[in-house]
Amino acid sequence: GIYDLRGHSDDEAVVRRFLESTPLDLVVVVLNASQLDRQLRLVLQVRQLGLPAVLLLNMADEAKRFGVTIDTASLAEALAMPVVLLSAKFRRGLGEARQAMAQALAQAPIAQVGVAQAGVAHLETTLAEGDGVLQRQMAQLLASSVRLPPQWRDRLTRRLDAVLLHPLLGLPLFFLVMALMFQVIYAIGVPLQELLATLLDRFGQGVIAPLISGLPTFVQGFLLEGLYQGIGTVSAFLPVIFLFFLAMGVVEDSGYLSRAAYLMDAFMERLGLDGRSFVLSLMGFGCNVPAILGTRVMRDRGLRLLSMLIIPFSLCSARLNVFLFMASVFFAPRIGALVIFGLYVMSFAAAILTALLFKGRFASREPLVLELPPYRFPTLRQMFSRAWLEVRHFWFWARRFIIFGVIAVWLLNNLPFGVEPASAHSLSGELGTALMPLLGPIG
Template sequence: MTLDELQPGEAALIKVVHGTGALRHHLLDMGLTPRTHVELVKRAPMGDPIQVKVRGYELTLRLDEARLLTMEGLHDEEAANVPAAKWHFSIPHPGVGEFDRAPSYHHHDKATEIPEGAPMSFALVGNQNCGKTTLFNQLTGANQHVGNFPGVTVDRKDGQMKLHPEARVTDLPGIYSLSPYSNEEIVTRDFLLQTHPDGIINIVDATNLERNLYLTMQIMELGIPMVLALNMMDEVRENGGAIHINELEATLGIPVIPISAAKNEGIAELVDHAVHVARNHEKPMRIDFCADSDDPDDPVAAVHRGIHAMAHLIEPLAEKAGLPIRFAATKLIEHDPLVEAKLQIPPEQKPIYDQISKVMEQESGLDAEAALANMRFTFITGLCKETIVRPHESKEHKRSAQMDRYLTGKYTAIPIFIAIMGFIFVMTFNGIGALLTSGMEWIVSAITDAIDAGLTAADVNPVMHALVIDGIVQGVGTVISFLPTIVTLYFFLSILEDTGYMARVAFVMDRLLRRIGLSGRSIVPLLVGFGCSVPAIMATRTLSSDRDRKMTILLTPFMSCSAKLPIYTLIIGAFFPPQYQALVMISLYILGICCGILYALVLDRTRFRGEPVPFVMELPNYRIPSAKSVVRLVWDKSKGFVMKAFTIIFAASIVIWFLQMFDGQLNPAATPDESLLASIGRAVAPIFAPLGFGDWRVATAILTGFTAKETLVSTLTVLVGEDVAALQALFTPFTALVFLTFTLLYTPCVAAIATVKRESGGRNAVYTVVTQCAIAWLVAFVVHLFGTAIGLH
């Protein structure tokens, strides 16, 4: 049978892993190796994908990927290959002085010692969602956002150690192996191989060492000084488990430090060890995890012979290319294309290397990729058996299982998701957000009156008075008054991410998204897009398929970002009765989603033909949101919004006021219609006339909205004032709805377009600008035609 044929609660052993290429390699790296116990936990509400338990953690797979795994030994009990616990007390872990007592663990090269106070560089490496960013914040004092979703870190981040200012730490994207499966894996691997940091801090999830140590073994092959940080040790202790640190350290040959990054436990000791090994250039003593066996038929023995034969032959090429020999040998056996290219193997020698892989495969009975993965996991399983006291089922996992009965249940998952998103939008636009916005408007009005009175009392020049009040204060103040709405939205989105619910949404929505050509993982960037398009576009880096990444980037602008909230609030407040305002607001978001779905279907059948990326994703346990993390995210987004208000919008307000005050000869304009701004607006206004809002002031506001969407509001405020009656002279309720439709869909801000260019190239950035404008105009025109046909004006 294959894995997809199992029923929830059933378990079996993997017999063969089929497939080819990067997907198969990724499945092996995630621990799905031959003779491994796998339990099917549940199926998604729509039957696909499935959730399985393997090597102590939970993973999602589509049925297509599950069919690649042939199973045997069907049963409903715990598998025998799960290591038994060694029930004895943990030995207390010594401090930094252990280096003096155990010098044999390390290779000390005095010629490469780093003098005291000299600059040092560290790479922070680990699996996705293991607490890397939390540790980075503790080490550097940085304020990076921390989320409970695989792939939160989508770019490298640098910072100085608080305790050692001469040391720089680089937080790299979370990866599962050093294989070129996804962009973040390539980014991390290239950094380690090309930048050559002085030390590596490898952080692992102590609650699931069996999977996390797979990456550790690969990193050790690089021969870079490193320390192993066992994170979440507090959870291990609380759940009745223990890890024998000294035995683990002696076997691996590197310092092993128990920490809790979230509680700031063990961080000082970790820093001391990291600085020590880097300064003294103490490389890992053990990089050979395929110790020879007395049994010549043992698959591990065959791998041992193959690796060492390959290492012996490629030594000159590896040294010339600057690659660690053992790392290069294992990657060459795996037929890693990037390493093969870097080694520059002469064509006449390639058959020799291929023959070594073939012989190893014949002797081990496994293909090269499976044989290497099996070798590593065999070592790790034995190591875990000797060093880990297995904890009881954790409180976090129990809680997650209970919550998932409803949050990912067959009949409850989608209704609950819709209810949660509906609650967030209602609270943002008609509840807490609206209440706080009213308070902010009162504060802004009071400050404006105070400034106006002060300028009048000081008898300031009327032109300067008009610039400050009608230009700067009204333009910036109008936008600032919407800050509470944006803060409220980010508050709820941050909670969703911190709890781990975002990963469940990806699991639940995968089959629906696949129908429009996307993977379930795309749901996270799209949901983030409701907050801001810039981080949403950057979050697409967690998608391993270039096709999915580019397609998701093009769909992100359809998710109405928070910068458009001031526009919606202004127009809806002026033209719609209070009892319908929330309905209109939510309808705009639904319209954006529907347009995005239609556009995705077009892209899937034209520009991006092909299958979406495989859905292989770890499901983290639910966690109680960190108040510090939520506050940090809200503060960062609020600060960014305020900075934008006092930079881009400040400058735009001055420019708009100037263009409105003067004519083409730079003389004071007799009337607004004779101003420079009117000339520019009249040149563009005919484009919008078929949509029902051909006034030059509206056209001008739309143009300024290209810089930042909030600027559209400040422009209208500068041009027509804050009087609702003046605004109502530009639109009817119907044309206001058409205008909202256009602003919902047209090109995102300059910052978002710049991010598109950086992530997918200049051609895609231009394509985004043109297509979004065209789609916005066409949809608004259709709305206008339909409304006119049924008698709306």
């Protein structure tokens, strides 16, 4: 997601270094069809590099809704590259895009590294001298191939922003939405989790246990109570994880998450941060790692470092499972969702204190420039596909640790051989006895 090859942000610098050092068969430039007046610069810069390219104009459905008309034939002739309109959201134009890329690959020779480096060096010189040439080319292309509406037709966005970005109502409404989101996840996810756990337990007792009944007792216990229950523990959490990513995907893809950055910017500025730090912290509720990686778009080094310090306080989906288990054990169902939401609020408070502590050292000096996308309605396919990919990612990384942990606990409870499980003479009992002097004072 870059707009320019200047290299001011880390993203842009990485792309430019890649073009400098890598022989390329084809460059596929994907732009927002409704924002060509801001994004055409990128494809013009790629053309200056002398690399074979294909231009894909995504979100064609949105451009049509806003009254943007694009003459792809005229644009393709002016740019000397194939131009395809498509809507990835509704899977329209994908066949034409594949065909255009295949034809371009068949016709284009492989670009040599030296040629790419020379092209980028030439581009750097051009940008250093000024943007006049690019600006004139953009103006000519827009005048000849793109017809923009005199006034944007997105009344829905204007009406919703009048309420959701209201100076007084905006923040309370946002936190209300977040609280309702956790309430729905808890109300639906916990019963599904309990149902799946029950089904897995019945399958283990009714199918797995008879199959391994001829094995030694210790091996039976290890396979059924250790290994199988470890897999079942991970699997039982999947409904809650799926619902969490489904809800977060709706909030993000609808455009509301960007509004949260706008709403929180004034408050975050007092902490030496900006609204983007708040959005990345919200993304950290899914997983801290991609949220920390997302700080690369920040040009100010101090802002990046301070954001990376507070993001780990975002309670990721793995920790959500622990909270759900504890809430279901110690609190009534109606109170559990509020308890979980309270834990998230406490983590937010801890992040604020950390930001205040390090504000003087890492405070941001970069003003926030934020693009608010129009409100969108994600398709069911888009929502469920995204949630499923996130669940697969969670399963891939979490299963080994959780299953290993369950097996380790089972072994500690059942070793050495011959002792009563989880008794004072087991390894776990002896470990607990050894730790009593340390843990006794805190109960």
